[in-house]
Amino acid sequence: MRRSKAEATETVRTLLEVARAHFTEHGYANAALESIVQEANVTRGAVYHHFRSKKELFRVVLENAQREVADRVEREASTSDDLWQQLRLGCRAFVMAAVEERNRRILLIDGPAILGWETWREMDRAHSMRLLREQLGTMRDHGFFPAIPLEVLTHFISGGLNETALWLANQALQPNVADETMKALDALLEGFKHFR
Amino acid sequence: MRRSKAEATETVRTLLEVARAHFTEHGYANAALESIVQEANVTRGAVYHHFRSKKELFRVVLENAQREVADRVEREASTSDDLWQQLRLGCRAFVMAAVEERNRRILLIDGPAILGWETWREMDRAHSMRLLREQLGTMRDHGFFPAIPLEVLTHFISGGLNETALWLANQALQPNVADETMKALDALLEGFKHFR
DNA sequence: TTGTTTACATACATACTGTTTGTATGCTAA
DNA sequence: TTAGCATACAAACAGTATGTATGTAAACAA
Structure with missing residues (x-):
């Protein structure tokens, strides 16, 4: 055998x-x-x-998915060297990846519920959220958003992107809806510029 | 019997x-x-x-929790009649409520995982998200954020608040952390003013 | 007062996960 | 080259949870 x-x-x-x-x-x-x-x-x-268990199997599946998504985000973001543009491209790539069926439920819904929020958060911190946080940190070092603690900003944007992706995924997938959403995200991020 | x-x-x-x-x-x-x-x-x-089932029992528990939170949010928001102030107070009340242990897991973690995101979203729409959406709608009618579709803005903020609350709940509950977070939220919302 | 419905209790079927044990086979060191 | 051991599984079993079918005494309606 x-x-x-x-x-x-x-x-x-x-x-x-x-x-x-x-x-x-x-x-x-x-x-x-x-x-x-x-x-x-x-x-x-x-x-x-x-x-060790069904849960452990799920954990590894989730980790793979997270790594995939983070890779895509990083690759997209690195195609520019303008800080704002990197943020935009990264967020965009994240939403596009999280919308996909093979990622969505595992990443955003079952992940925290099955492994517990703390464990999930810790894993997320090591992947997609890490990138966002680093990016925002770099931007802060360049003088952006001085009024907002980095942690809060990171979590707010991350949560916003997650929810937006989940919502978008449940829309009738007309491509123009996705486009409009992305444009709206651009506008939202654009708004953060004013914190400079 | x-x-x-x-x-x-x-x-x-x-x-x-x-x-x-x-x-x-x-x-x-x-x-x-x-x-x-x-x-x-x-x-x-x-x-x-x-x-009918364990799931149904959970659904009713969730609905009660949602109603409670929505009531608190509405009550808080209605203490002002300035639109921005209402939004601020409402968001603040929501985070404070969602942080509480008896609400957090049921509302934000298990809810979508157990009932499915669509069902959960539908229930949420009828409660806390409804208030946010209405408020943002009113504000848009007063000329705010013309560049952003209401749906996207609502979901982004809602998701941001949810994640912020989950994060805050897992911090060592020093009251000043909560205070700082709230101030940061104020600053974030303040940023949206620039969309006018 | 009597018939019917309600509010449960009890016993049981069913569906999973997880554990234990068994076993054939690849691998490794003498 | 082969003896001995470790590994990769299979198969049977045990434990636990939900859900269902049925029984029953009390409340209520007539």
């Missing part, structure tokens, strides 16, 4: 992929491990060999 | 109260109905007589 090391990592990969699809489609609570392992052509024994 | 009508509504009241405490302390998933009914001195039969 035993598989080679290469086969084992492949098993884990498949498991993570299938699990992500099931968590996305049914939500964590309604995603039965049994269904997941059936689709991955293993048994629940395999899961509990590689992961 | 049968109780009078008055006793029955009392049973429901107790059930809702105990359930709210358990949902608050352990989260929806880890709050066993069995523990809830034991503390309420009934059996699970009573629950399934008055509610």
Whole structure:
């Protein structure tokens, strides 16, 4: 029965992929491990060999998703070297990524509920929120928004983006709605300039 | 065994109260109905007589919490008749209410995860978000933020407030942190004035 | 007063997660 | 090269939770 090391990592990969699809489609609570392992052509024994629990499996899935999103955000933002433009592009990329079905529920809805807000926040801090915070920090060092503590500003914008993405995802996905939303975000961020 | 009508509504009241405490302390998933009914001195039969499911019980608990918060927000906001001041007071009251332990998890974390984002959003729309939206609508009619679609602005601010409240709740609750946060919120909202 | 409905309790079915144990096979050191 | 061990799983089992079907005594309506 035993598989080679290469086969084992492949098993884990498949498991993570299938699990992500099931968590996305049914939500964590309604995603039965049994269904997941059936689709991955293993048994629940395999899961509990590689992961301590269903929650742990979810944690790894979430972490992968967060890394993906953060990478996209960073890549987009780095295409400019104007601070404001970087912020704009980053926020835009984040919303576009969070809107996608394979990210949305896992990242923004189940994440905090399943792992607890503190754990989720800690993970988020290491990924997408980290980028936002760093960017805002740099901007503050250049004299922006002196009146607002960095923490509060970061969380406010982050929360605003999250909610906006969730709302946008539930709109009939006409592309012009997405465009208008992005323009509105631009305008909002533009407003922060006045804090200089 | 049968109780009078008055006793029955009392049973429901107790059930809702105990359930709210358990949902608050352990989260929806880890709050066993069995523990809830034991503390309420009934059996699970009573629950399934008055509610269709555990989820339905949670829905009613959530609705009560939302109503409470919305009432507080409205009451606070109505103490002024300056539009900006109303917005400030309302946001402030919302954050203060959402920070409280008995509201936080139910309102902001488990709500969307358990009932699904769409259902939760619909309920929220009828309560706290409704107030925010109306206020912003009135302000727009007075010429504020013409560049931003009302929907986007409402969701962005609402999400920002939610996340800010969650963050604030997890800070060591020094009162000056709360005060500073509130001042920062003031500054943020102040920034929106420039959209006029 | 009697028939009916209500407000539960109780027993049971069902569905998951998680644990234990077993086992075939890859890997490694002598 | 092979003996011995570790690994990657499978399979059966145990525990816990929700939800359902049924029973029953009291309240209420007639």
